[in-house]
Amino acid sequence: MAKNSMEVKDLDFYYGDFHALHNISLKMSANKVTSFIGPSGCGKSTFLRTLNRMNDLIEGTRVDGAVLIDGKNIYGEGIDIVDLRKRVGMVFQHPNPFPKSIYDNVAYGPRAHGLKDKEKLDQIVEESLKSAALWDEVKDKLDSSAMGISGGQKQRLCIARALAVNPEILLMDEPTSALDPIATAKIEDLIEDLKKDYTIVIVTHSMQQAARISDYTAFFYMGDLIEHGATEKIFEKPENQKTEDYITGRFG
Amino acid sequence: MVEKFFLLNGLLVVFILVGIFYLLLNESLPTFKEVSIVEFFTSTTWNPTGYHKVSYGIVSLIFSTIMVTVGSLIFAVPLGIACAAYLSEIAPAKAREILKPTIEILAGIPSVVIGFLGIVLIGPMIAKIFNLPNGLNAINGSVLLGIMALPTIISISEDAINAVPDDYKKASLALGATEWQTLVKVTIPAALSGIIAAVMLGMGRAIGETMAVLMATGNAPAFPKSIFSAVRTLTATIGIELGEVAYNTTHYYSLFAVGLVLFVMTFLINIVSDWVLNKYEEAE
Amino acid sequence: MFSRDMQQKIGFGFLRLSALCVLSILAVILYDIISKGIGVINWEFLTTAPSHGMTKGGIFPAIVGTFSVTVITALLAVPLGMFAAIYLNEYAKQGRITKLIRMSIRNLAGVPSIVFGLFGLALFVQILGFGTSILSAGLTLGLMTLPVTITASEEALKTIPNSYRNGSLALGVTKWYAIRTNVLPYAIPGMLTGTILGLSRAAGETAPILFTGAAFFLPFLPDSPFSQFMALPYHLYVMSTQHHDIAKVRPLAYGTALVLIALVLSMNMVAILLRYWLRKKAKR
Numbered sequence: 001m002a003k004n005s006m007e008v009k010d011l012d013f014y015y016g017d018f019h020a021l022h023n024i025s026l027k028m029s030a031n032k033v034t035s036f037i038g039p040s041g042c043g044k045s046t047f048l049r050t051l052n053r054m055n056d057l058i059e060g061t062r063v064d065g066a067v068l069i070d071g072k073n074i075y076g077e078g079i080d081i082v083d084l085r086k087r088v089g090m091v092f093q094h095p096n097p098f099p100k101s102i103y104d105n106v107a108y109g110p111r112a113h114g115l116k117d118k119e120k121l122d123q124i125v126e127e128s129l130k131s132a133a134l135w136d137e138v139k140d141k142l143d144s145s146a147m148g149i150s151g152g153q154k155q156r157l158c159i160a161r162a163l164a165v166n167p168e169i170l171l172m173d174e175p176t177s178a179l180d181p182i183a184t185a186k187i188e189d190l191i192e193d194l195k196k197d198y199t200i201v202i203v204t205h206s207m208q209q210a211a212r213i214s215d216y217t218a219f220f221y222m223g224d225l226i227e228h229g230a231t232e233k234i235f236e237k238p239e240n241q242k243t244e245d246y247i248t249g250r251f252g
Numbered sequence: 253m254v255e256k257f258f259l260l261n262g263l264l265v266v267f268i269l270v271g272i273f274y275l276l277l278n279e280s281l282p283t284f285k286e287v288s289i290v291e292f293f294t295s296t297t298w299n300p301t302g303y304h305k306v307s308y309g310i311v312s313l314i315f316s317t318i319m320v321t322v323g324s325l326i327f328a329v330p331l332g333i334a335c336a337a338y339l340s341e342i343a344p345a346k347a348r349e350i351l352k353p354t355i356e357i358l359a360g361i362p363s364v365v366i367g368f369l370g371i372v373l374i375g376p377m378i379a380k381i382f383n384l385p386n387g388l389n390a391i392n393g394s395v396l397l398g399i400m401a402l403p404t405i406i407s408i409s410e411d412a413i414n415a416v417p418d419d420y421k422k423a424s425l426a427l428g429a430t431e432w433q434t435l436v437k438v439t440i441p442a443a444l445s446g447i448i449a450a451v452m453l454g455m456g457r458a459i460g461e462t463m464a465v466l467m468a469t470g471n472a473p474a475f476p477k478s479i480f481s482a483v484r485t486l487t488a489t490i491g492i493e494l495g496e497v498a499y500n501t502t503h504y505y506s507l508f509a510v511g512l513v514l515f516v517m518t519f520l521i522n523i524v525s526d527w528v529l530n531k532y533e534e535a536e
Numbered sequence: 537m538f539s540r541d542m543q544q545k546i547g548f549g550f551l552r553l554s555a556l557c558v559l560s561i562l563a564v565i566l567y568d569i570i571s572k573g574i575g576v577i578n579w580e581f582l583t584t585a586p587s588h589g590m591t592k593g594g595i596f597p598a599i600v601g602t603f604s605v606t607v608i609t610a611l612l613a614v615p616l617g618m619f620a621a622i623y624l625n626e627y628a629k630q631g632r633i634t635k636l637i638r639m640s641i642r643n644l645a646g647v648p649s650i651v652f653g654l655f656g657l658a659l660f661v662q663i664l665g666f667g668t669s670i671l672s673a674g675l676t677l678g679l680m681t682l683p684v685t686i687t688a689s690e691e692a693l694k695t696i697p698n699s700y701r702n703g704s705l706a707l708g709v710t711k712w713y714a715i716r717t718n719v720l721p722y723a724i725p726g727m728l729t730g731t732i733l734g735l736s737r738a739a740g741e742t743a744p745i746l747f748t749g750a751a752f753f754l755p756f757l758p759d760s761p762f763s764q765f766m767a768l769p770y771h772l773y774v775m776s777t778q779h780h781d782i783a784k785v786r787p788l789a790y791g792t793a794l795v796l797i798a799l800v801l802s803m804n805m806v807a808i809l810l811r812y813w814l815r816k817k818a819k820r
Contacts, residue, residue, distance in 0.1 A: 054706060059629055086708030096699035098718055109707040112717070158703075165707055254712040258623035261616060263633075265686070266640040268679055272647065272655045279658050334554035342548055343555065351555055353808075358562050360733075360804050362740025363649075364769040365569070365793050368776050372786070373568055399561060406558070432544035453646075460648025462743040463769075467777055487650045487743075494654075494747050499662070511654040515647060522646045526639070 004070055004087075004168040004199060005030040006051065011065035013043075013050055015058070020046055023065075024225045026218055028169075033191060033200045035210040035231070038220035039251060044203045047220065048171050051201065052088040053081055069169070086113065089167035093174040095154035097146035097161075102129075102138050105146045105157055109165035124164050131197075132160035133190050152183025159190065163198075170194065172202040176209070188213050207247060211235050219243045276515055279508035283308070286502045292509065298473040298489065300503040308506050310513065312475040316390065316483035319476060320465060321458045323394025324401055329451055331398075332405030333440070336447075339406070340413040341435055359403035363463040370396045370468025384480060388470035391479045396464040401454035408453060412446020413439060445528050452525035456518050462487040486514050566797075573794030576787050582795070590753060590775070591785055595792055597757055601670070601750075601765035602739055602799070604758060608674025609681055609738045614731055616678075617685025621727075624686070625693040626701075626715055645683035649743040652680045656748040671761040673749035677738045684737070688730020692723040729811045736803035740796060742769040752778075768796045 006028040013021035021043050028034045036044040049055045051067060053074060066073040074084050086109075097105050106125045115121060125142070129135040134156040138149065146157055155175060162170060172191075176184040191200060191213050204210050210217050211231060218228035219242075227240045238244045245251060284292070287308040295309020339348060374395055375387030416439050424434040440447070470482025471492060484492070490507050497503045580594055587593035620637075628634040656676030666672045696719050704714035742750075750770035758765045775789040776782065 052706065054702070057702070057705065082708050082710055084708070085706055090706040092699070092702070092706075094699065096697075096703045098700060098703060099722065108704070108717075109709075112704075112707065112709040112713055161703075162707065254710075255623075255627050258619055258627055259633075261619035262623035262628065262637045264616065265620060265644055265682065266636055268682070269640045269644050269647075271659075272651065275655055275658045276651070279654075331554050331557060334551050335558050338551040338555040342551060347555065351559065354559055354562050356804070356808075357801065358558070358565075360736060360740075360800055361565065362737075362742070362769055362796060362800060364740070364742045364773050365797060366565075368772055368789065368793050369565060369568065371776055372790075373564075399565075402558065402561075430540050430544045432547040433540065436547070456646050460646070460651070462648065462650040463773065467773065487648060490650050490654065491743060491746060494657070508654055508658070511651050515651050518646050518648055519643055522643050526642065 006169060006199065006201070007068045008051075009066045009068065011047075011050065011063065011067065013046060013055070013064075014062040016060040020223050021050070022223050026225060026228055028199060028201055029216065030199050031195055031197075032215040033195050033202060033213055034216040034218065035214035036201070036203045036218050036220060037205075037207055037210050037246075038226075039246065040205070041222075042220040043223045044220045045173055048173055048201065048203050051169075051171055052085050052090055054085075054090065056081065086165050087167055088169045088171060089162035089165065091155070091158050091162055091170065091172045091175050094178050095151060095158050097154050097157050099145065099147055101143045102146045102149070102157060103142040106160050106164045109161060113165065128160040128164040129157075131163050131194065132156045133186065133193075134160055150183070152179050152186060155179060155183070155187060156190065159187075159194075163194075167198065169199045169201065172200065174203050174205060177205060184209075207235075219246060221246070273512075273515065276508055276512040279505055280512045281505075282500075283502055283505040283509045287506065292506075296475045298484075300493070300506060308502075310486070310510060312473060313484060313486045313489055313510070314513070316469075316476055317459060317485040317487070319479070320390050320393040320397060320469065320483065320485055321455060323391060323479060324397035324458045325451065325455060327394060327398035328401045328405055328454060332402050332450075332454070333409050333447060335402075336406045336409035336413055336450075337435060337440070339410050341431070341439070355403045355406055358399070363400065363461060364467070366396050366400060367464040367467030370464060375468060382480060386470075388468055388482060389480050390469060390476055390483045393465045393469040393483070393485070394479070396468055397458040397461055400461060400464060401458050404457055405450050405454040408450030409443070409447045412443040412450065415446065416442040445531060449525045449529045452521055452528065456521045456525070459521070460487065460514065460518050462491045466491045486510050490514075569790060569793050569797060572787070573790035573792075576791030577794060581791055585755075586753060589781075590779060591781060591788075595766075595768065595771060595788075595795065597754060598766040598768045598771040598792070599795070599799075600757055601767040602769070604670050604761075604765060605674045605677060605745065605749075605767060606735055606739045608670060608761065609677040610731075610735055612675055612678030613681040613685045613734065613738075617682055617731065618689045618727060620682075620686045621689030621693055622715065622720075625690050626711070626719070641683045641686055644679075645687075647680075649680060649741055650746075652676055653744045653747055655679070656744060661748055667762060668747070668749045668751075668764050669762045670749055670758055670765050673745040673765070673767075674761075676744045676748050677741060680741070680744055681734045681738045684734030685727075685731050688734065689723070689727040691730065692726030693719065695726060696723050725810065725814050729807045729814065732803055732807035732810070736800045736807070739803065740769055740800045742767075742773055745770060768792060768799070772796060 008024055008026045011021060011024040024047060036048065038044050050063060055061045063075055067075060098108065103125055106128050107121050110121060110124050126135060134153060137153060176187050194200060214231050217231045217234040219226045221242055227234065227238060227243045235247060238247060292308050292310060294311060295307055296311040297307040297309050298313055299307045339351060370392050374392050378387030378392055420438050420442055421434050424438045465485045466488040469484065471484055472482035473484040473489065476483045490510055494507050582594060583596050584594040585597050656672055660666045660672035660675050661668055700718045701714055704718045745767055749764050750767045751764040752774045754764060754766055772789060772792045775785050775792060779785050
């Protein structure tokens, strides 16, 4: 599991004519958790999706600027998007397991990338489910439908599924906002563990969550990156007035 | 690359439509080597196999088509809209459960069966009621086409009426109008463009229908004197004569010309009803 | 004149009456055909060929013919319909090409069946040289059924949640892989429902097969796609209009009509049950 950092340089993003993200520059360090915070509609999820080019799926979007992984611009010429998404995985806000068995969900990625060997697949499925702290709960029902487990388990399944393709970077878009507090706590613990092996970028609407689990925090407002830095600094000694207003709850 | 394959499949429909038009045009043109276009579109005598004078005028055929179609709409439009209103506004759930499958089944009855009933059931009824030698005439055709157009008119009108926002109805009732007044003065006018589109689609179906009219309207290509005359529509003409004609004769080509006229008529109706529906969606 | 309440009573009464009217139309149709056709139906009728100048015997070859033609229709209309639907729902971007395709689908759906017959005659029978055959007739019906299969397939694809597609793509797979493994398998049952309805309509059609392959009497069953064939709708048509002893064979015609309706309705039933079962599955 290679370690990689990401750097965004002067990124502008447009939905058609709407200039949604303004000149964003940001570095995300390897093996750390970087969180994006900000009020609803500030662009943090949009920005997250530029990091694995999922915005390309929406018609009429445009990107100016660069997103570098290992020094290479993922918006440059000749980039294989399929390969990019293998290296940069994503977990969505609403858990979205496929209507297949738990095993087939996790094995989906490796199978898509050509792996047919049953033993290897078994191994990957087990390792991924263990990394996602779900193995013990489902190891006896791998063939049962993924739709039959709880919301929190579904999300961990989606994390396992994302880990199974061996990404370097993991993007998480408000992964716990649809879950109850216990499930949320389990996933936050999981993230603490995962950062040993992966670079994690997480969008969260909960400042408390950001303060709990992230090493670095970036504050977004109306499409601008207002301030970013070490989480402690952002929450205790923010430099920008807007940041302080948001942190202290004056808006948002 | 995969995308191109699917795109080609999508475009296939366009090619087919264009192809139909082109082929019809191609096979129609030789007609006009022997028949003047003016005669084709203005003569009321369709007599390609005449002994003395051969004539290729489609005016009677067009008139018969229109007459039978209008007749079918007179029968099917009020009935269809009323039934749609019933389904949409006052039908209890049980009634809907019976009526909706009924309409689907009615829509599924093959046209040849409807034509058959025109011969064995409706025909004798008409003959008896109006004291005629037989019941194979325009009014028979209108009844049959009306039955066939009903399901289309009902379903699309029902959709249109259902789409009227509840707010309109509530506002009307709040002003003290009865439900019936609301239906007639507010709901139906609001659904009008959808209903018009439904009627046009029903009309298109009626104009394009072959077997029912072929079997039950009496097969007389002359200009109709009344709704009790035997008539022959554009579709029936093709259906009856194409089987008796030799390939690549003027008569053969002229039937393609008739087909082309049909194609253009239904194409235009489609365009207009699309336009009407578009205006409806804009107004939303 | 009438009080408002009275108006409402009359008005709603009229609506109820119209619904009743529609119900009675179907009831009369079914009653007539079933009561006069059922007496003729027996094992012999369904499994033997006509004899004695079509005044006795059965309609087995017509059943086989209709079945064969429908198979060819399905082979054309089902895959092409699916592919076009996949393009429209999965790949197409807003724009002129997409609008053009959709407009063509709507227009193709409105082309009269006899015009399809003309097209099939010109293209498949003559230009491509397939002659009057199961193949020509099947392909003609296939083109006619294409709008139905495209629309039904697209509806099915729309019901698949976008989260499946996004979830797959985020794992680093090509769009086609995502569709093939995570969309299509779940859409196919829904596609089948609409497709079966379209095929049942094709099975009952007469006009497109009149000149592309249907024959009234063939002593042997068709042995290749290039043979002519007997067909239920065509059989009914000829038995009721062109037989030399129409009155005598009237019961046989009724029997044919009943078999045809039964066939079409049972296909409809299969489709409806499939739709019902799918909806139940989705709710779990």
